[in-house]
Amino acid sequence: MRTSLIAGIFLSLSSFSVAQPQPQLNLMPMPANVQAGAGQLAINQSFSVAVAGNHDASLDSAIQRFVDQLSRQTGIPFRPKSGAAPTLQIHSDHGLQAVQKLGEDESYELTVADSGAKLTAPTTLGVLRGLATFLQLVQITPAEFAAPTVTVKDQPRFPWRGTLIDVSRHFIPIDVLKRNLDGMAAVKMNVLHWHLSDDQGFRVESKVFPKLTGMGSDGMFYTQDQIRDLIAYAHDRGIRVMPEFDIPGHSRSWFIGYPELSSGAGPYTLEGGGPGPYIDPIMDPTKESTYKFLEKFIAEMAKLFPDAYFHIGGDEVDGKQWDANPKIQAFIHAHGMKNNQDLQAYFNQRLEKIVAKNHKTMVGWDEIIHPDLPKTIVVQSWRGQASLAAAAKQGYRGLLSFGYYIDLMWPASRHYAVDPMADAAATLTPQEKSLILGGESCQWAEWVTPENIDSHIWPRNAVIAERLWSPQNVTDVASMYARMNTVSLELEFMGLTHRSARLHMLHRMAGPADITALRNLADVVEPVKDYNRWSDAKGPIDFHSPLTRMIDAVSPESDTARHFSDLVQAFVQSGYKDQAAEAQIRMWLTTWRDNDVRLQPLLGQTYLLQEDAPLSQDLSALGAAGLQALDYLDKGQTAPDSWKTQQSALIEQSKKPMADLLLMVVAPVQQLVDASSAQHN
Numbered sequence: 001m002r003t004s005l006i007a008g009i010f011l012s013l014s015s016f017s018v019a020q021p022q023p024q025l026n027l028m029p030m031p032a033n034v035q036a037g038a039g040q041l042a043i044n045q046s047f048s049v050a051v052a053g054n055h056d057a058s059l060d061s062a063i064q065r066f067v068d069q070l071s072r073q074t075g076i077p078f079r080p081k082s083g084a085a086p087t088l089q090i091h092s093d094h095g096l097q098a099v100q101k102l103g104e105d106e107s108y109e110l111t112v113a114d115s116g117a118k119l120t121a122p123t124t125l126g127v128l129r130g131l132a133t134f135l136q137l138v139q140i141t142p143a144e145f146a147a148p149t150v151t152v153k154d155q156p157r158f159p160w161r162g163t164l165i166d167v168s169r170h171f172i173p174i175d176v177l178k179r180n181l182d183g184m185a186a187v188k189m190n191v192l193h194w195h196l197s198d199d200q201g202f203r204v205e206s207k208v209f210p211k212l213t214g215m216g217s218d219g220m221f222y223t224q225d226q227i228r229d230l231i232a233y234a235h236d237r238g239i240r241v242m243p244e245f246d247i248p249g250h251s252r253s254w255f256i257g258y259p260e261l262s263s264g265a266g267p268y269t270l271e272g273g274g275p276g277p278y279i280d281p282i283m284d285p286t287k288e289s290t291y292k293f294l295e296k297f298i299a300e301m302a303k304l305f306p307d308a309y310f311h312i313g314g315d316e317v318d319g320k321q322w323d324a325n326p327k328i329q330a331f332i333h334a335h336g337m338k339n340n341q342d343l344q345a346y347f348n349q350r351l352e353k354i355v356a357k358n359h360k361t362m363v364g365w366d367e368i369i370h371p372d373l374p375k376t377i378v379v380q381s382w383r384g385q386a387s388l389a390a391a392a393k394q395g396y397r398g399l400l401s402f403g404y405y406i407d408l409m410w411p412a413s414r415h416y417a418v419d420p421m422a423d424a425a426a427t428l429t430p431q432e433k434s435l436i437l438g439g440e441s442c443q444w445a446e447w448v449t450p451e452n453i454d455s456h457i458w459p460r461n462a463v464i465a466e467r468l469w470s471p472q473n474v475t476d477v478a479s480m481y482a483r484m485n486t487v488s489l490e491l492e493f494m495g496l497t498h499r500s501a502r503l504h505m506l507h508r509m510a511g512p513a514d515i516t517a518l519r520n521l522a523d524v525v526e527p528v529k530d531y532n533r534w535s536d537a538k539g540p541i542d543f544h545s546p547l548t549r550m551i552d553a554v555s556p557e558s559d560t561a562r563h564f565s566d567l568v569q570a571f572v573q574s575g576y577k578d579q580a581a582e583a584q585i586r587m588w589l590t591t592w593r594d595n596d597v598r599l600q601p602l603l604g605q606t607y608l609l610q611e612d613a614p615l616s617q618d619l620s621a622l623g624a625a626g627l628q629a630l631d632y633l634d635k636g637q638t639a640p641d642s643w644k645t646q647q648s649a650l651i652e653q654s655k656k657p658m659a660d661l662l663l664m665v666v667a668p669v670q671q672l673v674d675a676s677s678a679q680h681n
Contacts, residue, residue, distance in 0.1 A: 025148065026486035027136050028462050029188055029469035032157075037149030039114035043070070043138055044145070047087045048080035056095040059124045061236055063090070066131045070138065073493045074145045088134070091120045092127045099306045100125070100240050102437070106190070107155035110134060112147050128238040129154065129188050136186075136490065158420065158438030160399055161468040162191030162242075163461060165453075166445040168198035168253070169543055171220035176450045178233055179495040183458055185237035186494060187465035187487070192234055193311065193440055195244045196222075199252035199281070200270055200543050204243070208300045209293070211257025218270060224304055231306065242363065243305045246313025247294075248283035248347055255281055261290055263321035263328060271542075282321045285347035286331040295354055302358035309378065310355050315365035317344055345370035352377060363399075366391065378437065389424035392432040400425075400439035404464050407444045409527045409556040412460045412484060413477050415441075416467060438468050447533060449547050451505065455498040455555060459488035485559070498555075505553035509608040517599035518609070520591060521616055523560040525661040527551045533660050550612050551660045561664030564588055568668040572675060576633045585672075586630060592665070593623030611659040618654040618663060625650060626669045632676035644677040 025034065047070070049063050071078055080086075097104065108121035108130035119130040133154065137147040163184055165172065181192060196203045202216035205223045213221040222230075231241045247254075253270060255262040262268070263284040284290055302310065319340035322328045332343055348368050355362040356376075363378040366387040375395045381388040384402040391398045403418030420439050428436075441464045443457050462484055466474065492499050506515050506522060527533065533551070534541070564585070571581040596616045603613045625647045632639045651673065654666045 026483045028483045028487045029466035030474045031152045031154035033153040035151045039149040040146040041112050042144055042146050045079050046081050047078045049088045050086035051090045053091040054095050058096040088117045092124050094123045096124045103159045110152040112150050125238045132186050156469045158468045160438035161189045162193050162440035164193035164440050164442040166195040167203050168201040169445040170449050174226050181234050182494045183491050183496050187462045188469050189465050190239050192239055192241045197245045198250045202253040208296050215257035216253035240307045242307050242309045244311035249317040252281045263325050280318050286328050291350055298354050302360055309363050310360035311363040314368040385423040385425040392428055392435040397435045397437055399437055401442050404441040406441050406460055409529050411557045412463045416463045416480055452552055454496045458491055458496055458498040459484050462487050502553050513602050517595050520595045522554050524558055524665050525554055526558050526664050528657050528660050558664045564665055565668040568671055589623045589626040592619045596620035615658050621650050622669045626672050629672040629676040639676040647673045
């Protein structure tokens with residue numbers, strides 16, 4: 001087992017000399033054990049695959065997808081030579097199970113030599129993971145495409161590595177979900193948590209209760225045939241599909257067609273989503289008719305979704321409708337309950353029995369924890385390792401999503417630093433730790449559409465996949481970013497649009513004009529973080545309004561700003577002597593200083609960009625300030641106090657969000673300004 005990952009992405013191995021150059025392996029997730037050799041396996045037109053051992057349709061399909069993807073990635077049309085030895089030999093003992101189960105063996109061994117490669121695994125599931133690694137090994141070289149000689153022995157750290165995709169706020173079509181499943185498979189994630197209902201939409205066809213979509217979906221929902229097709233698509237890629245129907249809260253869309261389920265009087269509509277009278281409608285847990293409804297509904301959905309786990313939500317039940325309903329309050333008192341939490345526990349007990357009756361295991365957010373619920377349930381924590389640890393201490397299995405909310409626009413490094421076994425969970429006993437199954441990233445859909453959802457999920461989702469697959473001590477941030485950037489390109493070859501969609505959106509804003517200056521601005525801004533966009537919204541959110549602003553197009557994390565910050569750090573740490581770093585810093589600062597003049601004509605011609613004019617002006621001023629600071633540093637002069645005061649005011653102004661965007665080069669420019677002001681002859 002590999003015990004450390006050194007800075008960068010070079011593997012130091014005992015099998016060859018220290019003086020020998022080390023191979024760069026852009027693998028993500030980083031395998032559990034890697035030993036690299038000195039040669040490489042050429043990938044050319046004669047590439048071929050042979051199979052020994054188990055041989056079934058699922059394996060054939062996986063190999064065909066692999067070959068197609070490798071051809072797409074390299075641009076090489078493969079024409080294997082008859083009678084020639086195969087380039088890659090695959091051996092698997094067992095095929096995919098008809099319904100994938102939690103904890104199936106995903107291990108594999110991959111050996112690449114200059115004469116050929118061999119992939120062995122106990123199951124086809126392991127073969128899928130090994131093929132994903134092989135694809136990442138193939139890189140362009142000075143002579144050809146090739147995979148480095150390497151031996152990989154790999155298995156996941158956690159059995160549950162998922163991504164939640166919410167489709168209730170903004171409907172996400174099947175084809176978009178499928179390409180995200182391809183991305184998940186590429187980084188060895190194995191659960192799609194499909195959040196299918198919420199206040200803003202009910203997205204699954206029910207033949208038993210047709211008004212759920214007939215009145216609660218605005219016509220945007222998945223037919224049962226489409227759902228079966230997606231489940232089969234995911235299964236072929238080694239991914240389980242777990243549905244979530246969020247109850248008793250987050251359930252307004254249920255009540256439009258079936259108001260008798262509600263604790264309040266209604267009427268209800270799908271509009272809204274921000275503060276308003278119906279933001280927190282809740283099911284009525286005191287009516288037997290509610291459970292009769294859920295009996296029929298869950299029975300229908302349990303047949304549609306074959307996975308053993310069924311998510312019932314259970315989060316953010318504030319109880320206002322329960323408090324305002326005299327009959328519900330009378331029920332609470334009559335049954336000896338102390339509060340609304342006890343009422344929700346009663347509801348969950350009844351619900352768990354229904355779920356179990358249909359041979360499913362109930363999963364819910366961490367609010368559902370209650371001593372009266374059986375230890376068979378799974379608790380998903382959005383509140384942190386403390387609640388995850390508390391659940392484990394009570395004997396409940398758990399999943400971590402706290403720290404993995406990719407909709408909050410955090411940088412990849414912040415997600416990467418979150419570990420399911422850290423903080424409170426680190427103090428658990430070995431038995432309690434075994435109850436932590438893994439975790440899930442979460443992409444909630446308030447601010448995404450089919451056009452930009454990929455860029456909100458990828459490539460940052462890959463680093464969460466690594467945290468859940470790779471050994472806990474794989475933590476080097478510089479290595480992570482280098483590998484993530486390479487994997488990001490490969491994901492585009494698979495059909496994801498996290499890079500290309502941004503250009504399309506910028507062109508929409510600019511029309512036919514040259515967008516070079518617009519890209520320069522877009523490259524150094526990020527959306528506001530956490531829930532600040534919610535805070536800045538004037539009134540309830542209109543989920544039917546277009547998401548066509550700059551904030552909707554830009555990446556959650558600015559690569560340019562991060563690289564610029566690294567350059568400034570290198571320059572400062574060199575004592576302002578690193579001429580190469582300074583030259584690049586000057587190049588960027590000059591580009592930004594001059595960018596506003598080029599961009600202003602465009603900003604005035606399109607209404608979608610007018611709100612971004614102050615950002616452009618501040619970027620120009622920051623560029624000028626940084627250049628002046630470099631001049632002072634080069635001359636060994638201390639910047640005048642009056643200049644420092646002026647630049648400090650600019651910097652403070654530039655730190656404030658504008659058009660829900662943040663200029664991400666403010667901090668490194670401030671570092672240059674501060675350095676020039678502190679310098680003495």
